[in-house]
Amino acid sequence: MIVLDKVDKVFPGTTIPAVNQVSFQVDEGNICVFVGPSGCGKTTILRMINRLVEPSGGDIYIKGKKVSDKGVNPDELRREIGYVIQQIGLMPHRTVEQNVSLVPYLLKWPEDKIKPRVKYLLEMVGLDPEEVSRKYPYQLSGGMMQRVGVARALAADPPIMLMDEPFGAVDPIVRGRLQEEFLRLQKEMKKTICFVTHDINEAIKMGDHIVIMNEGKLVQHGTPMEILSEPADGFVKDLVGTDREIKLLELTKSKEIVKRTDDIPSEVWEKDSFILAIDPVQRALETMMKKDTNIVGVRDETETIGTISWNDIKKLINKISGDQ
Amino acid sequence: MDRFISTLVDRSPPHALEHLQLVLIPVVIAFVIAFTVAVLLTRQRFVKYTDRVMTIFNMGQTIPPLAVIAVFFPFLGLGREPALFALTIYALLPIARNTLTGLKCVPGEVKEAARGMGMSEWEMLFRVEIPLSMPVVMAGVKISVVLTSGTAALGALVGGGGMGAVIFAGIDFFRPELIVAGTLIIAAIAIILDRILTVIDNLLTPPHMKT
Structure with a gap:
């Protein structure tokens, strides 16, 4: 253009x-x-x-x-x-x-x-x-x-x-x-x-x-x-x-790193720690801190599609800063 | 007192009318010249002449009108025309200076935006630059009018008529009432013209932009 x-x-x-x-x-x-x-x-x-x-x-x-x-x-x-x-x-x-x-x-x-x-x-x-x-x-x-x-x-x-x-x-x-x-x-x-x-x-x-x-x-x-x-x-x-x-x-959407699974750990249900797929990964981190947990469930508009764990986030960060 | 009033009422009106012409004609001509020249001097092509041209206008203001008449006497002789000519030259500077200042004070970002929107140079001039500089331009016109009102009294010395004729008659024949009456009427002319210009100014400028 x-x-x-x-x-x-x-x-x-x-x-x-x-x-x-x-x-x-x-x-x-x-x-x-x-x-x-x-x-x-x-x-x-x-x-x-x-x-x-x-x-x-x-x-x-x-x-x-x-x-x-x-x-x-x-x-x-x-x-x-x-x-x-x-x-x-x-x-x-x-x-x-x-x-x-x-x-x-x-x-x-x-x-x-x-x-x-x-x-x-x-x-x-x-x-x-x-x-x-x-x-x-x-x-x-x-x-x-x-x-x-x-x-x-x-x-x-x-x-x-x-x-x-x-x-x-x-x-x-x-x-x-x-x-x-x-x-x-x-x-x-x-x-x-x-x-x-x-x-x-x-x-x-x-x-x-x-x-x-x-x-x-x-x-x-x-x-x-x-x-x-x-x-x-x-x-x-x-x-x-x-x-x-x-x-x-902030920039990465949760759906980009979500581990797709039907097997949602009971901890997630108990603490009701869910985020939306369109939320930034940062939201997952915030939710983990707020709910004192290291795994969150990720929901689509209608259903639960998978989880993001503390380790997934660490992996993402390591991937970014791998050169440091 | 009676003589003073009869001077004011009977003798003055024709002179006052002459005086009004000695003010208005030069100011209008000076406006057309000074405004046009000042606008041209803010165009990129002519900016480099600004100092030279303004020096000429400055001289017009510094040289006493009587000297101007003396210099141009061989060409124009005595009477109304040389008086109008000298007063026109005298009236140029405030209008030119204020127009120049007014145009230069138009905010850069407004011009930048207007150009970026696709205004041509002419559209910029007539829709942005002139309207925004109008209060400053009008202030210059007012200064010119007031200056010319006073200076026009000298027109009588070269046979140009006006209230000066009444004042100088008063001086020559030791009749103070003529001097006072003449002065008062000149002051009144200056004030009235200034008021009229203020009204015009208000019509041209939105209320919040008045100076």
Whole structure:
């Protein structure tokens, strides 16, 4: 869907490239998260995809079409790509409704199509259209502004979204909620999303695919599982943190390590220590501690499908940290 | 007292009207020039000329209007036109300076988002930059109006008419009531124009964005 081929960017007046020979691909319907320290080039990559920054070398393709082709008008390209930034950048002199309808307006949608669309979008991001439509941005809380920012980016139903630390400006509790709501939305929308963050935990939570950047270079890319279990080098290992085993326990679904059996030990029944197959393995660990046991039963929606024991979890952890 | 009132009521109105023209015509022309130039100076292609152009506007403000008239006397002669010309030059700086400041103060993230949404340069200018800088621009226009109201009194010295004619008559013939009446009316013109501009400003700007 989005392909970068040996993309370089050297900003005028500098010699060290901000982005250095970066190639990767984002598949349709996936969330690809770019993560790395400040100045690693992740935001520059995002801004090159919608041509807010022009690459110094290499090519970028969207759906097989080169974005830098002469026939592509950058303004029209951007109208087809949702864009959310950390500072949101709502227009302070326009109401919420006018802000959200910006792109449909630029695309010259008929008025009677824009109004219901704005209402639908505001509801979708969890805002009450009656309440907020006529308000100005300064009357909203930080979390509400972020929601309006997302609604605005989704307004013309673009197949691609670029999100630069979209939940960076709100407190951790609101951030968690926005992340979860966004993931739920994404399940239905199936947009192709490029997501920038400096927070590895957010990357693991949001990403189908993670691209790790450092000093303009792509250090490693892969699924969250691959990044956590096989960090490419010391930098990635530092980035994912010393608690990567714990993170993997959060990331791994119980059904992935469950020992399928009909023979459920009586201890499990006695202590009623069950978890769901879709729960993370971490839940198994929590349940074991809470119920003072070393084995839990795993339930599907309807029936008990097997068990996870303390030893199974240890094996998983050893597998991850086998190289240490 | 009687003479003062008769001055105010009988002699002043035609001069006041002239004076109003000496204020409004230069300010409107100065607005068109200064606003356009300032907008151009914030466009990427012209940014490099900013200092040079602003120096010219600064000079327009520093050189006394009478000197301007003296310099252009060979071309424009005396009367109303050279007065309007000198006052226009005098009115340029506050509008240009404030427009420039206003446009530069538009928050970067709003411009970034607007560009990222796919606004063209023109759409950005008319839908984001100008509306957001309007309060600062209008403040500049108000300064120009008040400055020009006072300075326009000098127009009378070159035959441009206006309330200056009443004041200078008062000075020449030792008639203080003429001086007081002229001054009061000039002050009234400045205040009324300022109020009118405030109303316009309020119509252009949502309530929470007033300066």
